[in-house]
Each structure stands twice: as structure tokens, then as C-alpha cells.
Amino acid sequence: MARRCFLGFLVFCFWLGLTSCARSPPPTGLCAASVTPQGYKCQEFEVKTQDGYILSMQRIPKGRAGGGGNKQPVLIQHGVMVDGMTWFLNPPDQSLPFILADAGFDVWIANTRGTRYSRRHTTLDPSKSEFWNWTWDELVTSDLPATFDFVFSQTGQKIHYVGHSMGTLIALASFSEGRLVDKLKSAALLSPIAYLSHMTTALGVVAAKAFVGEITTLMGVAEFNPKGEAVGKFLKVLCATPGIDCYDLLKSLTGKNCCLNVSTVDLFVKNEPQSTSTKNMVHLAQTVREGVVAKYNYGSADFNMMHYGEASPPIYNLSNIPHNLPLFLSYGGQDALSDPRDVGLLLDSLKLHDGDKLTVQFIKDYAHADFIMGVTAKDIVYTAIVAFFNRQ
Ligand SMILES: *[C@@H]1O[C@H](CO)[C@@H](O)[C@H](O)[C@H]1NC(C)=O
Ligand SMILES: *[C@@H]1O[C@H](CO)[C@@H](O)[C@H](O)[C@H]1NC(C)=O
Numbered sequence: 001m002a003r004r005c006f007l008g009f010l011v012f013c014f015w016l017g018l019t020s021c022a023r024s025p026p027p028t029g030l031c032a033a034s035v036t037p038q039g040y041k042c043q044e045f046e047v048k049t050q051d052g053y054i055l056s057m058q059r060i061p062k063g064r065a066g067g068g069g070n071k072q073p074v075l076i077q078h079g080v081m082v083d084g085m086t087w088f089l090n091p092p093d094q095s096l097p098f099i100l101a102d103a104g105f106d107v108w109i110a111n112t113r114g115t116r117y118s119r120r121h122t123t124l125d126p127s128k129s130e131f132w133n134w135t136w137d138e139l140v141t142s143d144l145p146a147t148f149d150f151v152f153s154q155t156g157q158k159i160h161y162v163g164h165s166m167g168t169l170i171a172l173a174s175f176s177e178g179r180l181v182d183k184l185k186s187a188a189l190l191s192p193i194a195y196l197s198h199m200t201t202a203l204g205v206v207a208a209k210a211f212v213g214e215i216t217t218l219m220g221v222a223e224f225n226p227k228g229e230a231v232g233k234f235l236k237v238l239c240a241t242p243g244i245d246c247y248d249l250l251k252s253l254t255g256k257n258c259c260l261n262v263s264t265v266d267l268f269v270k271n272e273p274q275s276t277s278t279k280n281m282v283h284l285a286q287t288v289r290e291g292v293v294a295k296y297n298y299g300s301a302d303f304n305m306m307h308y309g310e311a312s313p314p315i316y317n318l319s320n321i322p323h324n325l326p327l328f329l330s331y332g333g334q335d336a337l338s339d340p341r342d343v344g345l346l347l348d349s350l351k352l353h354d355g356d357k358l359t360v361q362f363i364k365d366y367a368h369a370d371f372i373m374g375v376t377a378k379d380i381v382y383t384a385i386v387a388f389f390n391r392q
């Protein structure tokens with residue numbers, strides 16, 4: 001029995017094209033796993049959302065040089081199918097949280113519901129479907145407010161935000177509804193995603209089309225575990241599609257990253273990807289197909305009416321983001337998820353933003369993962385973020 005499982009595991013790893021597919025490390029906490037060993041102070045926190053999820057957060061209160069005083073808090077939010085550990089895969093002198101701590105900020109790391117360190121709930125069990133009954137709409141209404149309120153209550157200060165990928169989508173959606181902005185000092189958005197209709201990642205496009213039809217009936221409301229059997233079967237079908245190269249899964253998912261170190265990618269493969277909910281993947285797929293940034297579509301006018309009192313899901317109107325909110329956007333010319341044409345649509349919806357409150361950086365060679373793991377991200381992106389925060 002054990003042997004058969006192991007063989008199945010190997011086969012699964014093989015066709016995923018992962019050279020160093022390892023079992024997930026034991027959940028000892030992110031501080032112990034990634035921060036303290038590098039010589040930084042780190043504190044673990046639990047934050048409860050209004051709908052009962054218990055999220056883990058980590059705080060790096062100061063840099064290696066120490067220093068006291070009133071440091072400004074920065075909240076760092078990862079993207080979909082990864083967790084807070086994604087920021088720590090590069091050596092410490094190239095990792096954003098450490099760079100911010102050393103630059104004098106009080107650094108907080110968020111971990112979205114369903115990921116390794118945030119798989120608890122006051123009443124629901126992650127092995128049951130009810131635990132996975134959410135999309136990024138709930139990250140807007142529950143996860144982000146919970147983490148913002150917590151950091152604000154601990155520090156008494158307005159917060160600088162850094163988001164990557166889905167961490168930008170949920171922030172933009174929140175700001176458009178006037179959420180969080182009273183506790184927010186500024187926001188840096190890396191690989192911003194809002195509109196997704198030009199997404200060119202082959203795997204993404206096919207997945208988006210497939211999701212809506214089959215996967216909901218195949219999986220129902222459930223965990224979307226990229227390392228699990230159901231997702232494995234689904235990927236196997238996708239990877240058999242002509243033009244999809246699953247040998248280099250990271251490239252198939254994110255575009256041609258220019259600047260990743262092989263040893264960092266190995267760490268990525270060992271530690272990520274992380275679970276999300278199938279319903280969240282469906283919601284993201286809807287954003288790809290429908291070309292609007294809107295709440296989850298229940299699939300029929302009747303169901304939408306039941307949930308929203310309208311036949312179509314309400315949109316997040318990004319033009320309503322307060323025009324004086326300091327924003328820093330950094331996007332890449334090779335990014336297959338955050339396609340430059342979609343970023344163009346986003347910038348278009350921000351065209352009434354106060355000119356001196358919007359900083360835009362374009363990096364021709366960068367794809368999606370370069371922003372978190374690129375060996376040059378420190379010099380190109382993180383230095384610019386620190387300068388942007390210091391200007392506020
Ligand atoms: C999921 O939540 C919705 C309400 O948002 C509810 O109508 C539905 O029955 C729930 N489904 C499951 C499987 O818990
Ligand atoms: C890649 O990572 C290895 C191991 O951490 C390191 O020795 C090497 O210098 C790195 N290369 C670059 C270009 O940063």
C-alpha cells in the first residue's frame with residue numbers, strides 16, 4: 001500500500017516535470033523555517049477573520065542593525081497558490097522582507113486562508129468542502145480587513161502595502177470599494193493583475209476555458225491542491241493539449257522569467273505550490289473569460305439574483321480607487337499572467353489618478369516570478385519600493 005502510494009507520487013512528480021519534488025516540510029511556522037535562521041527577530045501571530053478562518057502572520061520588527069523608534073509597518077501579501085514563504089526563497093540580501101526590515105520598516109507577512117500555515121477555522125475542517133467555499137471576494141471582505149486591522153491595532157500606524165499577483169487584485173478591488181484606505185499609507189503592486197483577458201500563459205488560457213465547464217462538476221466546492229490527485233488528473237489532460245509544455249511548469253504558468261537562480265527555483269518547487277479553493281480558481285477563470293473585474297458569477301441569473309439581488313455579479317469599479325492614494329505599480333514585458341495589455345487597461349482605469357500619486361515602473365525582461373525571486377529584483381524593484389515608501 002505504502003509502496004503503491006509512493007510510486008503514484010513519483011509518477012505524478014515525473015509528469016509535472018519537477019526534478020526535486022519533495023514532501024512538504026513539517027509545519028513548524030514560517031519564522032522558524034525562514035526568518036530566525038537568518039539572524040532576524042521574528043514573531044508569530046494568529047489572526048481571526050470575521051468568517052472564522054485563523055490566519056498566521058509573521059512580524060519582523062527590525063533589521064539586523066536593530067534600531068528602535070516608531071518604525072512604519074509594511075504588510076506583504078503573496079499571490080495565488082503560494083504563501084508567505086515565497087518571499088524568502090532568495091538569499092537574505094535579495095529577499096524583500098529582509099530588505100525592508102534592514103531599511104527601517106516593521107515588516108508583516110500575510111498568509112492567505114488555505115495555505116500551509118493558515119489551514120484552520122473556528123468550526124470548519126479543511127478536509128470538508130465548507131472550508132473551501134470562498135473566492136477572492138472573501139479575501140477582499142474578510143482576509144485583508146482582518147490582517148489590516150490586526151497590524152493597525154498592534155502598531156497604531158497607517159500601513160504600507162506590498163502585493164504580488166492576486167495580492168494586487170484583492171487590494172485594488174478593496175480600494176475600489178473604499179475598504180482599507182483609512183488604514184493605508186501607500187501601496188506597491190508587483191505584477192498587478194486586475195484585467196486578465198490578454199493573459200498569454202498557455203496553461204492559464206486553457207485552464208481558464210476548462211475550469212468553467214468541467215472542473216466545477218468534477219471537483220465541486222473543494223480544495224484545489226496542486227499536489228493532489230484531482231488536480232493531477234486535471235493537469236494531465238491539460239498538459240496533453242498541443243502547444244502546452246508542462247516540462248517547464250513554472251514557465252508554462254508565469255511566462256519566460258529572465259532572472260531566476262536555479263537553486264531558488266528548486267526551493268520554490270519544494271515549498272510551493274500551495275492550495276487554494278477550486279471556487280477561487282473558477283472565479284479567476286471568469287475574470288479571464290469575461291474581461292471584467294467583478295464578483296463571483298454563480299452561473300445563472302437566478303443564482304446571482306439570490307446572492308446579489310442583480311442578474312449579473314457586481315463589478316469592482318477601479319476608477320473609484322481614491323485618486324490621492326499613493327500607488328506604485330511595477331510590471332514586466334514578459335509577464336504572461338499580468339500581460340502588458342491588461343496592465344494597460346488597468347492604467348486606463350486609473351487615468352484620473354492624481355499624477356504625482358502614481359508611480360509606474362516597466363521592466364522589459366521581467367515575467368511573473370522575477371518580481372519575487374529574480375536575482376536582480378533587489379536592485380531594480382525593491383530599491384524602488386523602499387524609495388517610494390520613504391517619499392510618503
Ligand atoms: C457555499 O456558500 C454559499 C453562500 O455563499 C451557500 O449558498 C452554499 O450552500 C455553500 N456551499 C457549500 C457546499 O457549503
Ligand atoms: C544562485 O544561488 C547560489 C546558491 O544560493 C549562489 O551561490 C549563486 O551565487 C547564486 N547566483 C546568483 C547569480 O545570484
Ligand SMILES: *[C@@H]1O[C@H](CO)[C@@H](O)[C@H](O)[C@H]1NC(C)=O
Binds near residue numbers: 315317318319320
Ligand atoms: C466607474 O466609475 C466611474 C466614476 O467613478 C464612472 O464614470 C463609470 O461609469 C463607472 N463604470 C461602470 C462600468 O460603472
